[in-house]
Amino acid sequence: MTLRVAIVGCGKAAENHITEVKKRHHTNVVAVCDSEPLMAEQFSVRHGIVTNYCDFGQMLREQQPDVVHITTPPQSHCLLALQSIDAGCHVFVEKPFAETRDSAAEMIRSAENAGCKLTIGWTYYFDPVVRMMRELVAHGQIGEPVHLSVFHAYDLQGHFGRAVLEDRSHWVHQLKGGLLHNNLDHLFSLIVEFVEEEATTLSVNAWKAADSPYAGLMDELRLSMQSDHLSVEVGFSSRARPLGHSVTLVGTKSTIHLNIANQTLIQDRASDLPGPLGRIAYGLDQTKQAASRLVRNCTRLVRSDFPALPGLGHLISSFYDSIEYDHDLPIPYEHILRVSSWLNDVVNRVEQTRAVSL
Amino acid sequence: MTSLVTGSTGFLGTTVVEQLCGAGTPHVRCFVRPSSDRSNLRQIQNKYPATDLQFIEGNLLSVSDAAAATKGVETVYHLAAEMRGPAPSVFANTVVTSRNLLEGITKQGVRRVVLASSICVYALSKVPRQAAVTETTELESYPERRDVYTFAKVKQDLIVQQYRRDHSFELVILRPGIIYGEGANLLPSRAGLRLGNLILEMAGKNQLPLTHVTNCAKAFTLAGNRDVLPEGSYNIVDDDLPTVAEYHSLYRSFSKSPFRIRIPFWLAMLLSFVSEDYHAHSMGQIPAVLTPYRLKAGWGGHRFSNEKLKTVGWTPSVSTHDGLLRTLRASCSTKPSTISETLVTQLQPSVARNEN
Numbered sequence: 001m002t003l004r005v006a007i008v009g010c011g012k013a014a015e016n017h018i019t020e021v022k023k024r025h026h027t028n029v030v031a032v033c034d035s036e037p038l039m040a041e042q043f044s045v046r047h048g049i050v051t052n053y054c055d056f057g058q059m060l061r062e063q064q065p066d067v068v069h070i071t072t073p074p075q076s077h078c079l080l081a082l083q084s085i086d087a088g089c090h091v092f093v094e095k096p097f098a099e100t101r102d103s104a105a106e107m108i109r110s111a112e113n114a115g116c117k118l119t120i121g122w123t124y125y126f127d128p129v130v131r132m133m134r135e136l137v138a139h140g141q142i143g144e145p146v147h148l149s150v151f152h153a154y155d156l157q158g159h160f161g162r163a164v165l166e167d168r169s170h171w172v173h174q175l176k177g178g179l180l181h182n183n184l185d186h187l188f189s190l191i192v193e194f195v196e197e198e199a200t201t202l203s204v205n206a207w208k209a210a211d212s213p214y215a216g217l218m219d220e221l222r223l224s225m226q227s228d229h230l231s232v233e234v235g236f237s238s239r240a241r242p243l244g245h246s247v248t249l250v251g252t253k254s255t256i257h258l259n260i261a262n263q264t265l266i267q268d269r270a271s272d273l274p275g276p277l278g279r280i281a282y283g284l285d286q287t288k289q290a291a292s293r294l295v296r297n298c299t300r301l302v303r304s305d306f307p308a309l310p311g312l313g314h315l316i317s318s319f320y321d322s323i324e325y326d327h328d329l330p331i332p333y334e335h336i337l338r339v340s341s342w343l344n345d346v347v348n349r350v351e352q353t354r355a356v357s358l
Numbered sequence: 359m360t361s362l363v364t365g366s367t368g369f370l371g372t373t374v375v376e377q378l379c380g381a382g383t384p385h386v387r388c389f390v391r392p393s394s395d396r397s398n399l400r401q402i403q404n405k406y407p408a409t410d411l412q413f414i415e416g417n418l419l420s421v422s423d424a425a426a427a428t429k430g431v432e433t434v435y436h437l438a439a440e441m442r443g444p445a446p447s448v449f450a451n452t453v454v455t456s457r458n459l460l461e462g463i464t465k466q467g468v469r470r471v472v473l474a475s476s477i478c479v480y481a482l483s484k485v486p487r488q489a490a491v492t493e494t495t496e497l498e499s500y501p502e503r504r505d506v507y508t509f510a511k512v513k514q515d516l517i518v519q520q521y522r523r524d525h526s527f528e529l530v531i532l533r534p535g536i537i538y539g540e541g542a543n544l545l546p547s548r549a550g551l552r553l554g555n556l557i558l559e560m561a562g563k564n565q566l567p568l569t570h571v572t573n574c575a576k577a578f579t580l581a582g583n584r585d586v587l588p589e590g591s592y593n594i595v596d597d598d599l600p601t602v603a604e605y606h607s608l609y610r611s612f613s614k615s616p617f618r619i620r621i622p623f624w625l626a627m628l629l630s631f632v633s634e635d636y637h638a639h640s641m642g643q644i645p646a647v648l649t650p651y652r653l654k655a656g657w658g659g660h661r662f663s664n665e666k667l668k669t670v671g672w673t674p675s676v677s678t679h680d681g682l683l684r685t686l687r688a689s690c691s692t693k694p695s696t697i698s699e700t701l702v703t704q705l706q707p708s709v710a711r712n713e714n
Contacts, residue, residue: 019641038513042445046445163447167391304639305643
């Protein structure tokens with residue numbers, strides 16, 4: 001069966017989606033849609049898609065896609081997803097899933113009632129090194145998780161950051177939590193499987209550090225959570241370098257350090273040897289692991305397994321498998337709802353801080 | 359009489375604004391984005407107190423901002439464009455912004471529009487190697503096979519021409535070559551491809567279609583004057599242009615240049631086939647920066663004619679020799695060696711020979 005795919009929103013996120021969708025056999029991107037006709041046209045010309053629309057309803061009626069990818073600004077996600085589900089489509093929604101937890105719940109409820117599949121574009125959830133970490137945890141190599149720390153060093157002068165800074169009416173400014181609202185999904189998606197729903201958010205500190213013309217544009221965040229057995233720290237910074245996402249998972253047996261941008265995973269293990277010998281053994285172990293990562297990454301390069309967003313490819317592939325073979329969804333709905341709740345909580349607190357700073 | 363300059367904080371825009379002020383334009387309106395650095399424009403404002411230099415803040419992605427910018431304007435110098443970044447950003451900030459501006463232009467009754475296009479919009483892959491490219495050369499028919507900037511600039515050119523056919527404003531399209539000068543990128547892609555600390559110098563015998571920012575801005579100020587420049591399109595390149603190899607030799611004498619590998623055109627063509635195949639085979643793991651089509655267009659050794667612009671009185675006021683020396687001296691930290699000074703003095707006759 002060839003799945004008919006449509007994409008709504010012809011911006012940067014759509015580029016990533018179509019690249020990964022095209023890699024999959026038995027899929028055909030039949031149409032794209034954007035409220036700006038020029039954007040829809042350029043996307044279809046560059047990617048060789050015959051049909052483009054600026055009316056989403058018309059596209060659904062005429063093309064009758066099996067799957068719709070929603071890569072528009074988050075303010076429109078809920079409406080477009082509900083419309084797609086009404087038309088009987090499976091839906092892949094870019095992050096943030098919805099503006100509020102209630103909207104997220106409504107989308108999931110509609111999908112379940114209609115028998116449609118729904119997922120979210122959490123790129124890092126299935127990143128190769130994150131999957132590797134998941135395997136180590138499942139095999140008991142780190143013991144019981146004790147502390148988790150995730151950090152995102154963000155480039156406010158990058159292409160997307162500059163677009164936000166250069167445009168006062170950019171959709172990021174319209175989000176309740178601004179820049180943080182658009183980025184926290186990446187961090188929360190990395191902790192969601194470890195943190196129980198009852199975890200308490202202890203503190204949320206957000207502030208503006210970068211030199212930008214927007215008084216309310218918070219670009220630094222530190223957040224901590226606590227459950228019975230696990231403490232969590234989440235950090236976002238537009239000043240920290242090098243850029244990218246890092247994760248540290250401290251366990252009762254060992255500790256794991258992930259560098260997602262550079263695709264490395266290093267495990268800190270206690271040596272059985274005493275004193276100085278132990279320190280040398282530790283160094284040797286670290287070197288061995290780094291060499292192993294280097295070889296693994298070289299192999300991936302040769303095997304053409306090094307796309308810009310490797311996790312997105314895996315996620316899209318798993319989502320399409322779940323449609324074609326009626327497998328479980330790659331991301332459980334409870335994870336999406338849990339993150340939506342955290343986002344709600346955090347953006348409310350960030351909004352209060354913004355109000356004070358304005 | 360108010361003139362609007364979009365892209366006014368950019369490399370070319372700042373010089374155009376300065377020349378308009380210097381030419382005595384009474385009101386110059388600079389369109390600036392919220393985060394743009396306006397310090398250079400402030401200096402110009404202080405230097406030319408007789409000119410009413412206005413700032414209007416906004417983003418041309420907004421139709422209302424574009425309409426506000428064009429209100430009461432007689433001449434628009436449209437220089438704003440996105441040169442690099444993801445394809446949708448480059449397209450939106452070049453084409454959608456132009457369409458919005460044109461809506462404002464037609465509604466507000468702007469009399470004359472001067473568009474900053476580029477020599478890249480020509481169908482260069484179809485033009486034989488080393489052949490001359492004039493304003494009558496056809497535009498690229500397959501811009502999607504070129505880079506994202508060319509894709510956007512071709513579409514921008516077509517949209518502006520369509521609006522001209524449907525409305526009554528006057529249109530001058532200027533197509534500059536590589537704009538250089540103090541503060542510009544010293545290693546443009548036509549001079550080679552940079553990979554970290556390595557530069558692939560391709561087709562060293564090709565002439566570099568340079569234009570000094572002062573000369574280029576001069577063409578823009580002329581284009582705003584309907585008594586001087588008739589409607590139409592004009593290439594802007596300077597005279598006595600160096601070859602790629604000559605440019606690199608000069609550059610290396612001023613700067614700790616990256617490691618250079620010289621690649622003749624035939625080898626570059628071979629590499630471009632490999633690059634294109636690998637891109638397809640690896641499903642986009644490494645972008646297809648070099649393809650046979652792009653190679654023919656970007657490194658085909660075409661010579662761009664500036665005769666049409668010269669016939670209406672434009673001449674480069676900064677010679678290539680002086681412009682390059684000034685640029686390299688200002689931009690490079692190291693002083694040229696004695697041997698390099700010899701090379702510098704030899705450059706002018708060398709490029710003159712090359713022209714002949």
